Amino acid sequence: MWRLVLKNLLRNKRRSFLTLSSVAVSLFLLSSLAIVYTALGRPLANDDTIPLLMVRRAAGIVLALPASQAARIKTVPGVAACSPLTWLGGYWKDPANTFAQFAVDPEAIFTVLQGGSTILPDQLAAFKQERTAAVAGRRLADKYHWKIGDRITLLNSPWGVTPELVLRGIFTGGPEDQLYFHWDYLNEAAGRPNLVGIYWVRLERPELAARVGQAIDTMFRNTDAETKTESIGAFLLNFIAMLGNVRLMIFYIGSAVTFAVVLIVANTMAMSIRERIAEAAVLRSLGFRAAHIMVLFVGESLLLTLGGALVGVGGAKLLYDGLALSQIGQFVFADMRMRPGTLALCSSLAPLIALLASSWPAYRAARVNIAQALRHTG
């Protein structure tokens, strides 16, 4: 049966090729949209296995937290380490050279990043000792060709200070596009406002996330600086939400694309089936039943869409997994691999499209009066 289906498809190679290519391109687009849609809903796929929490000001990310909260956070059971993370917002040499610069607690930061980032012990010790020391991720250091011992001056920070730092360490793994320096240095230079941006908390075990988060927020409720503690994924969602209702728009566009693909395949099948009404009648007079004819035609459209899905969805998976491996994505789009759920969804669209596109013409061709059909000249 399938040999017959395949042979029929190969009769008009050009038509089959054009349709399959259309489906492939459209499914590639749909897969891309689906990947962005899921990434915007849940930026990190493996959120609940990461033992990290972000503590921010409940009233808004742009507002600061008092530095005094750090000591109290460390007393919460389940907290292994806590470091402030204060965004400097400057640039190096040229306004185009902007990257993440954070003032942190050097004693705690690498405990917080443990398991994700590694740094040589002597570099870490040097970082802890010198107040003007800084450490940078490997990727950042490579990008600007920094070496240990380089002076790095960060200009034009909204804080109104110009930190003059010395690079004492380069770490690998984790957020390699970031630079860390001493919070004490920033605080003194800025006139001791004693403010931090957010706190980065490391949990003893990932399962403690909900309990610790609640404990921290309860601790600061009804104070001047109420906090909201969330997982990294949820924290990223704050930024995504700022974009507006992008997911809805993506959904609409995705629907339009799906609809268009169904139309394209339906168009092909309608033409193809109409040309072969007489053939179908011959097959039926030979003894094939209506059901066989339907399977034949639906099978053709199924082969087309499956072939298109293989190229389109498969191509998307290869492309985006490859991009994710090379870590091009940052911040919100850090995890742009095609997740299994997305892959399954996009692949399952193929048989759906095939059915929608070909059922009606196939049904008609299978049920038409045989004598009339044999006379049909197209």
Place this chain on the structure above:
Amino acid sequence: MAIPLKYNLRNLRVRWITTLMTASSIFLTVLVFVVLMALAQGLQTSLSATGHPLNLLLMREGSQSETQSSITRESLQVIRYLEGIAKNEKGEPRVSPELIVLMNFPRRGQAQGSNVTIRGLTPEGFSLRPEFKLLEGRLFQRGLREVIVSKRIAARFQNCGLGDRAKFAKGYWTVVGIFEVGNTAYASEIWTDPEDLGQDFDRDAYSSVFLRVADANALARLKQQVADDRRLHLKAQTEIEYYQKQTSAAGPIKALGIFIAGLMAVGASFAAMNTMYAAVARRTKEIGALRVLGFSRGSILLSFIIESILIAAAGALPACLASLVFNGVTAGTTNFATFSEVAFNYRVTPGLMLDGMIFAVLMGFVGGLFPAWRAAHENIVTALRST
């Protein structure tokens, strides 16, 4: 001589199902394209239409936006007496010190919030924005924690309607008025008194200073004066320049729109190609007859290309009309340059609709070229003999 258009139109009508399906896939492609471009256009217009040509904006040297900038009260005293500033009816310099605070408000219908710009400004600041119009209610008064909210923000955010009270900083603030400021970036802000704002957020200094220069000549001189003054550490740019720089947000959206529409166009062109190939195959005998009658290869080629373009146009025209449904719809996103909300309207312009039609014609042309070529180069005798 060319084949009459009636021939193409009749054929499209006879094969109406396949014409409809092909045109529909083009309809969807053009619709997605026009709507995405309208989004980008609306965002860009809202940001770039801001600014009076004689308004200067002073910020701390090196700040990219007002939120990063800070100007002390002492500096303000120096600024007020610079040369070249226009004077109001009372003879005072038209200088408006302003304080910017970003506050997170929840959008209507969304759990997560977004940053909205709260601007503290004096009545002089109002006069610097000629498009300002109070729609409902009244202006705020000092000392009472009162705000006025722009129409777009009131529509899109919770607790921002007339009479609503919102809690932020140290107390409850009341919305006493709704205003609009044309289609400028200020149309996404909340305005209040700068002293009230400063007290509640413990801010001693201002963010920025707006001023009106006396005339165009004074503009360049004043800019230079500010740049040269070593006490101030400020930079001056025209209001228009400042907002122009923020329009880069629209760029990525346009690129995305072109990417999506481009991929959809490939699919739609292939569908058109399929349709036209089938049409040519079906009408081989007719083509032979037309050649015998004396129509040249060129006219056959042209005829089939035109037929393909007609299908595309049939899909694109309703798409352009449908896109008008979006025109004027208000949406909002975060302007990452100022890190706060910018509300804008989708803008479907005649130019954009024309772009959509041209896009469709292109798809039709690409789809119809190869089949038309095949039709034009049919051998006459074999064509006449075909069934």
